[in-house]
Amino acid sequence: AVQRLHHPDRLTHPLRRVGARGEGRWERVSWDEALDDIAARLGRIAAEHGPAANAWMTMTGNYGFKSMTASPRIANSLQGTLFTNHGMMGDLAAMMGYLPSLGVPTVANEHSDLPHARYVLVLGRNPADTAHSEMHYLFDALENGAKLCAVDPRFSRTAAKADEWVGLRPGTDAAFVIGLLNVVIEAGLVAEDYVRRHTNAPFLVRPDGRLLRWCELAGAASDPDAFVVWSAGRDGPVPHSDAAAADASLTGARTVRLADGATLACRTAWDLMREVWAPYTPEHVAFLCEIPAEQVRRVALDYATTSPAWIWLGAGLQRYHHGHLAHRAAITLAALTGNIGKPYAGVNCIDGALFQLWYFAPEEWLAPGGRTGTRLPGTRMLETIANGDPYPVRSLWLQAYGFGTQAPNFDRFVREALPKLDLFVVTEQVMTGAAEYADYVLPCVSYFEDDEELVAGATDWYLQLRRRAVPPVGESRNDYEIFGAIAARLGQGESWSMGARDVWRFVLQQHRNPLFASVDTATLERDGVVALPIERPHTPFRDLRFPTPSGRIELYTEQLLPYGEQVLLFREQLESARSPKAARFPFTLMSHKHVHTAHSQHTGLPWIRELLPEPRLEIAPGDAASRGIADGDWVRVWNDRGRMVVRALVNPGIKPGTLAIPQG
Numbered sequence: 019a020v021q022r023l024h025h026p027d028r029l030t031h032p033l034r035r036v037g038a039r040g041e042g043r044w045e046r047v048s049w050d051e052a053l054d055d056i057a058a059r060l061g062r063i064a065a066e067h068g069p070a071a072n073a074w075m076t077m078t079g080n081y082g083f084k085s086m087t088a089s090p091r092i093a094n095s096l097q098g099t100l101f102t103n104h105g106m107m108g109d110l111a112a113m114m115g116y117l118p119s120l121g122v123p124t125v126a127n128e129h130s131d132l133p134h135a136r137y138v139l140v141l142g143r144n145p146a147d148t149a150h151s152e153m154h155y156l157f158d159a160l161e162n163g164a165k166l167c168a169v170d171p172r173f174s175r176t177a178a179k180a181d182e183w184v185g186l187r188p189g190t191d192a193a194f195v196i197g198l199l200n201v202v203i204e205a206g207l208v209a210e211d212y213v214r215r216h217t218n219a220p221f222l223v224r225p226d227g228r229l230l231r232w233c234e235l236a237g238a239a240s241d242p243d244a245f246v247v248w249s250a251g252r253d254g255p256v257p258h259s260d261a262a263a264a265d266a267s268l269t270g271a272r273t274v275r276l277a278d279g280a281t282l283a284c285r286t287a288w289d290l291m292r293e294v295w296a297p298y299t300p301e302h303v304a305f306l307c308e309i310p311a312e313q314v315r316r317v318a319l320d321y322a323t324t325s326p327a328w329i330w331l332g333a334g335l336q337r338y339h340h341g342h343l344a345h346r347a348a349i350t351l352a353a354l355t356g357n358i359g360k361p362y363a364g365v366n367c368i369d370g371a372l373f374q375l376w377y378f379a380p381e382e383w384l385a386p387g388g389r390t391g392t393r394l395p396g397t398r399m400l401e402t403i404a405n406g407d408p409y410p411v412r413s414l415w416l417q418a419y420g421f422g423t424q425a426p427n428f429d430r431f432v433r434e435a436l437p438k439l440d441l442f443v444v445t446e447q448v449m450t451g452a453a454e455y456a457d458y459v460l461p462c463v464s465y466f467e468d469d470e471e472l473v474a475g476a477t478d479w480y481l482q483l484r485r486r487a488v489p490p491v492g493e494s495r496n497d498y499e500i501f502g503a504i505a506a507r508l509g510q511g512e513s514w515s516m517g518a519r520d521v522w523r524f525v526l527q528q529h530r531n532p533l534f535a536s537v538d539t540a541t542l543e544r545d546g547v548v549a550l551p552i553e554r555p556h557t558p559f560r561d562l563r564f565p566t567p568s569g570r571i572e573l574y575t576e577q578l579l580p581y582g583e584q585v586l587l588f589r590e591q592l593e594s595a596r597s598p599k600a601a602r603f604p605f606t607l608m609s610h611k612h613v614h615t616a617h618s619q620h621t622g623l624p625w626i627r628e629l630l631p632e633p634r635l636e637i638a639p640g641d642a643a644s645r646g647i648a649d650g651d652w653v654r655v656w657n658d659r660g661r662m663v664v665r666a667l668v669n670p671g672i673k674p675g676t677l678a679i680p681q682g
Contacts, residue, residue, distance in 0.1 A: 019466055019487075021623045021624055021625060022464065022466075022620065022623060023464065023466060023467075023488065023491055024491065025448070025622065025623065027448045027449060027622060028447060028448060028461075028491060028492070029446060029447055029448060029449065029459060029461040029492075029494075030461055030491055030492025030493060030494065031046050031047075031461060031492055031493045032046070032047050032048070032049055032051075032052040032458065032459070032460050032461065032493070033045070033046060033047070033458065033459045033460075034047045034051075034052065034055075034457070034458055035456065035457050035458070039436060039442075039455045039456075039457070040432070040454055040455045042454060044459070049493065049495070049503075052458055052460060053500075053503050053504060053507060054507065055458075056441070056443060056458060056504065057504050057507035057508055059413070059440065059441045060072050060096070060413060060441065060504070060508065061508060063412045063413050063440055063441065064096070064098075066412075067409075067410050067412055068409070069096055069097040069098050069391070070097065070098060070099050070391065070392050070409055070411075071098075071099075071409070071410050071411055071412045071413065072093075072096060072098040072099065072411075072412070072413045072415075073093070073098060073099040073100070073101055073394075073399075073403075073411045073413060073414050073415070074089040074090075074092060074093045074098060074099070074100055074101070074414075074415045074416075074417065075089060075100070075101040075103065075396055075399065075414065075415070075416055075417070075419060076088065076089035076090075076103065076416075076417045076418050076419060077103050077106070077107075077418055077419035077420070077421075077424065078103075078107075078418065079418030079419060079420065079619075080418045080464075080465060080468075080497070081372065081465075081473060082465060082468060082471040082472065082473055082484065083375060083376070083379070083471060083472035083473070083522070083525060084468075084471055084472075084496065084497065084498040084518075084521060085417075085418055085468070085471075085496065085497045085498075086376055086418075087376065087379060087383065087384060088417060088497035088498055088500075088501050089415070089417050089497075089501075090384055091383065091384060091386065091501065092501040092504065092505060093391040094384060094385045094386065094389055094390050094391045095386050095387075095389055095501075095505050095510045095513060095514070096389075096391070096504075096505065096508060096510065097389055097390065097391045097392075098391045098392075099391060099392045099393070099394055099411060100391060100392070100393050100394070101393075101394055101395070101396040101399045101402075101414075102393055102394070102395055102396050103396050103419075104395070104396070104397075105395070105396070105397045106396045106397060106424075106425060107333075107424065109333065109336065109337075110336075111335075111336030111337070111340075111341030111342040111344075111345065112124055112331065112333070112335070112336045112341075112342070112345050112367050112368075113342075114342035114345075115336075115341075115342040115343070115344070115345025115346040115348075115349065116345060116349065116367070118346070118566075118572060118575040118577050118578060119346055119349045119350070119353075119566075119571060119572055119573065119575065120349060120358075120559070120564055120565075120566065120571060120572075121564050121565035121566040121572075122558075122565060124367040124368050124369060125364070125365070125366070125367070125369050125558040125559075126364070126366035126367055126368055126369035126370070126477060126558070127328070127361075127362065127363075127364055127366055127369075127555065127556055127557065127558070128370075128477070128478050128479060128554070128555065128556045129152045129155050129366075129477045129478065130155055130478065131155075131361070131362055131555045131556070132152075132155040132156055132158070132159050132328065132362075133155055133158035133159045133161075133162050133164075134159075134162075134326065134361070134362040134555070135159050135164050135326050135327070135328035135362045135363070136163065136164050136165070136324050136325060136326060136327070137164060137165050137167075137320060137321055137324035137325075137326075137327040137328065138156065138159060138164055138165070138166045138167070138327075138328045138330060139167050139169070139317070139321055139327065139328070139329045139330065140166065140167065140168045140169065140170075140176060140180075140330045140332070141169040141170075141191055141195075141329070141330070141331055141332065141335050141344070141348065142169070142170070142191065142331060142332040142333065142334035142335030142336070142344070143176070143330055143331060143332025143333075143334065143335075144170065144172075144174040144175065144176045144177075144332065144334075144610065144611065145176055145330075146174065146175035146176040146178075146179065146613075147174065147175050147176070147611060147612065147613040148611040148613070149477075151477075152477060153176075156176075156179075157179075160179065165181045165182075165320060165324065166179065166180040166181050166182070167180060167181065167182040167183075167184065167317055167320070167321075168180040168182070168183050168184070169184040169186060169191065169194065170183070170184075170185065170334075171185055171186060171187065171188045171608065171672070171673040171676050171678075172185075172608075172610060172636070172669075172671060172672055172673070172676075172678055173185065173669075173670075173671025173672070174610070174671075175613070177671075182313070182316070182317060182320075184307075184309055184313060184317065185309065185673050186307040186308065186309050186673075187306070187307050187308045187594075187595070187606075187673065187675070187676075188338070188591075188594075188606045188608050188673070188676055189338045189339070189590075189591040189594055189606070190306050190307040190308075190588070191335055191344035191347070192340070192343040192344040192346075192347045192586075192587075192588045192589075193298065193303055193306040193307055193588035194303060194306075194307050194309070194314070195344065195347035195348055195350075195351055196295055196298045196303070196347055196586065196587070196588055197298045197299070197300060197302075197303030197307075197314045197318070198314065198317060198318040198321065198351055199295065199318075199347070199350055199351045199354055200295050200296065200298045200299065200300075200303075200318075201300060201314060201315050201318035201319065201322075202318055202321075202322045202351070202354055202355060203292065203295070203354070205318075205319065205322070207319075207322040207323065207355065208354050208355070209354065209355055209356030210268065212353075212356035213268065213288070213353065213354060213356075214264070214265075214266050214268060215263075215264060215562075216353075216358075216359075216562050216564075216570055216571055217353050217570050217571040217572070217573050218245065218258075218287055218568050218570050218571070218572050218573060218574050219268060219286065219287050219288040219291065219573055219574070220247045220248070220258075220263075220266035220267060220268050220286055220287070220288060221245045221246065221247060221258060221286065221287045221568070221574065222245075222246045222247065222248060222255070222272060222274070222284040222285070222286060222287075223284055223285055223286070223287050223290055223574065224282060224284055225282070225283065225284075227576075227579045227584055228576060228579065229245050229246075229287070229574070229576050230245065230246040230274065230282075230284055231243065231244070231245060231246065232244040232245065232246050232255075232257045232258075233277075234276055234277060235255060235274055235275065235276060235277060236275045236276060236277050236279065238277070241257040241259055241260070244257035244258055244259050244260075245257070245258040245568055246258065246274070246284075247263045247266035247267070248266060248267045248270065248272045248286070249262040249263065249265060249266060249267075250265045250266070250267050251265045255272070255274050258568060258570075259569075267286065268286060268288040268289075269286055269288060269289050270285075270286060270289070271283060271284070271285050271289075272284050272285070272286075287573065287574035290574065290585055291573060291574060291585050291586070294585045294586070294587055295585075295586070298588070299311075300312070300314040300315050306588065308673070321351070321355070322355050325357075325360075325363070326357065326360055326361065326362040326363035327352075327355065327357050327363055328362060328363055328364065328366060329348050329351070329352055329357075329364070329365045329366060330366050331344075331345060331348055331365065331366065331367040332367075334608075334610070338591055339589070339591050339592045340589040340591075343583070343586065343587070343588065343589060345365075345367070346575075346586050347586055348365050349365050349571070350573055350586055352364060352365045353571045353573060358558075358559055358571060359557065359558070359559040359560055359561070359562045360557070361555050361557045361560075362555065362557075364557070364558060364559075368476050368477065369476070369477070369558070370474065370475050370476045370477050370478050370479055371474035371475060371478070371479050371480065371481055371533070371534075371550055372474040372475055372476040373476065374474075374531050374533065374534070375472065375474045375481070375529075375531075375534065378529060378530040378531040378534075379525060379529065379530070380524070380525060380528035380529055380530065381530070382528060383524070383525055383528070386510070386513030386514070387510070387512075387513050389510075394408075399435070400427060400430055400431050400434065400435050403435035403438050403439065404434040404435045404438060406438070410438075411438075411439075412438070412439060412440045412441070413439060413440060413441035413442070413443070414439055414441075414442050414443070415442075415443040415444075415445070416443070416444045416445070416452060416456075417444075417445045417462075417497055418445070418462075418497070419452070420450050420451075420452070420617065420618045420619075421444075421450070421451070421452035422450050422451020422452040422453075422454070423450070423451055423617075423618045424617060424618060425452075428451065428452070432455060436455060441457055441458075442455065442456045442457050443456060443457065443458045443459075443460065444456040444458075444459050444460070445459075445460045445461075445462045445497060445500060446459055446460075446461070446462065447461065447462060447463075447464055447494075448622070450618075460495075460500060461491075461492060461493060461494040461495070462494055462495060462496060462497060462500065463490045463491070463494045463495065463496050464491075464494075465484065466486065466487045466488055467486050467487070467488055467489065467490045467491060467494060467496075468484070468486055468496050469485055469486040469518055470483065470484075470485065470518035470519050470521070470522055471483070471484045471485075471518070471522070472484075472522050472525065472526075479533075479549065479550040479552045479556060480547055480548065480549055480550065481534070481537060481542065481547065481548050481550060482546060482547045483522065483542050483543065483546050483547070484546075485546070498514070498518075498521070501514065502514030502515070523539050526539060526542075527539075533550045533551060533552065534550070536551060537550070573586070594606065595675050602658075603657050603658075604675065605641075605675060605676065605677045606675060606676050606677070607655070607657075607676075607677045607678075607679070608676060608677070608678050608679075609678070609679055609680065609681040610678055610679075610680060610681060611680070611681055612630065612680035612681070614626045614629055614630050615630070615680065615681075617681065630680070632664065632665060633664050633665075633679055633680055634664065634665050634666070634667035634679070634680070635653060635655060635664045635665065635666055635667060635677055635678070635679050636667050636669040636671075636672045636677065636678040636679070637653075637666055637667070637668055637669065637672065637677055638668075638669065638670065638672050638673065638674040638675075638676070639668055639669075639670055640674055641674055641675065642666060642668045647666050647668070648666070648668070649666060649667065649668040650665055650666065650667075651665065651666045652664070652665055652666075653665070653666045655677065664679065
């Protein structure tokens with residue numbers, strides 16, 4: 019913390035560009051000079067092109083409430099544009115796996131409940147390096163007798179603690195999990211009553227792939243929007259919400275009579291799914307994933323016969339083409355074994371108070387005075403600015419975002435979008451790659467220096483009132499203060515006049531989620547942290563009710579019918595080692611989180627540099643030897659997008675054919 023606070027690269031006063039963008043020539047200016055000029059230029063842009071021509075974007079550099087909501091709030095205050103950050107980090111695939119199946123973006127138990135699990139299946143996650151606050155719960159689970167299986171192309175520190183390491187080929191997680199559920203089916207370990215009652219597996223499917231609706235049948239007098247199952251007791255169709263659906267047939271071709279008198283041959287979703295999954299035998303999965311077939315069988319049987327079984331998914335699982343299928347596969351496996359809605363089990367990705375704090379913030383806070391701006395997808399920011407479509411954007415302000423290293427196509431941004439901007443402002447703590455191209459760089463505080471800030475976790479249900487540890491370094495200000503000063507200069511200052519204490523009290527008292535509105539502010543102020551009043555153990559879907567069209571887990575996903583993914587399947591990566599490009603580029607390059615860094619943060623600190631002086635490229639011994647590469651050699655890595663020179667780290671724990679480099 020000391021090295022970060024007082025690092026020689028720390029920005030301590032506002033800077034204005036005096037040379038060409040990217041040239042690195044700056045002059046120190048006062049806050050008033052900077053804010054006056056920035057506000058005047060924002061005003062001129064709004065007058066000439068409309069207020070939406072001024073844009074803001076934030077990311078996750080600071081999880082404090084005021085910081086995370088600062089850009090949306092100023093964009094609304096000035097009726098500008100907010101470029102959303104959804105998908106910018108490849109984080110939407112998880113949601114696209116959860117939403118169609120469970121009706122929510124993502125869920126998780128409280129990780130403090132992990133010690134009660136008896137089997138833990140970890141995919142694409144390495145908490146030993148990246149989540150020390152969670153890893154000790156995993157150690158507790160292991161001490162309590164739990165079995166751990168880590169699925170990762172790298173032999174990570176988490177894998178080193180596991181009973182089983184599955185070192186699969188990158189991007190084949192979905193194939194691996196489909197192989198597991200196929201073994202579960204063949205072994206007769208499916209929780210059939212659970213599947214019959216709480217999933218849409220028994221629903222009848224039309225020949226065109228659509229789910230049959232009750233309203234389509236002759237004589238349907240009730241539940242016009244219900245789906246249809248075949249009741250074994252009645253030997254006929256009934257609405258899925260009918261009591262008779264409790265004995266619905268999972269298998270079988272059925273013929274029904276439609277309202278117009280015609281007949282229609284239907285099959286159950288379960289039969290269609292089994293038909294697609296049947297080829298994923300352990301032997302075929304072994305071929306796809308490059309792992310032993312016996313390992314597929316062993317992991318499947320261990321998971322299905324151990325209770326409670328906890329699946330733990332990480333961000334690494336989703337950051338490739340069709341990454342949502344891996345999450346959907348994990349949900350399917352848990353559903354077939356009755357592990358969703360069960361304490362200490364489930365499919366755990368990310369959840370907790372953090373997102374609830376942001377997403378359900380008071381409307382009066384997010385849209386001061388009822389003023390609103392426009393939201394555009396950040397994934398299209400480059401094209402929007404470069405092409406002026408759907409309207410011209412002439413200024414951009416980045417906040418809490420290491421855009422230079424954490425965004426795709428930064429070089430294209432500099433070439434194609436930056437010349438279209440009349441104003442580019444970056445709020446930062448150090449001179450990042452993006453800040454080097456800014457017109458103004460404004461110094462902001464770190465979380466050690468900010469005061470009276472609400473913070474919540476993404477894996478627990480506690481709320482913290484974070485107080486500053488040290489005064490702001492130099493002339494640093496927090497994001498709320500900076501944007502408030504801009505708003506005041508543009509006639510919207512009244513909405514930004516609350517002090518820090520008044521802000522957090524207002525946010526809690528007016529919060530749209532009753533968990534926060536019920537917080538006793540005196541207790542929070544006194545103790546600095548409160549446990550939110552949730553039912554414990556926190557078990558998502560404890561009541562086995564799901565916010566989906568059917569109210570069930572939707573294993574057969576009708577919404578994905580246009581994409582050919584109504585049934586879970588595996589899709590090979592566009593540029594995998596088995597794609598045509600592999601003839602020129604035989605390796606798969608993956609990035610992983612490093613124990614000493616968080617994204618791009620901390621890499622420049624002296625103590626960190628002692629341990630990680632430069633990026634290291636992990637390469638398997640055989641791959642290194644065949645190319646004459648020794649440990650510590652400088653090597654050139656390239657493809658048709660770019661190139662880099664790094665030191666080689668010959669690592670027997672990396673999958674042959676795979677290269678790995680720390681992210682950030």
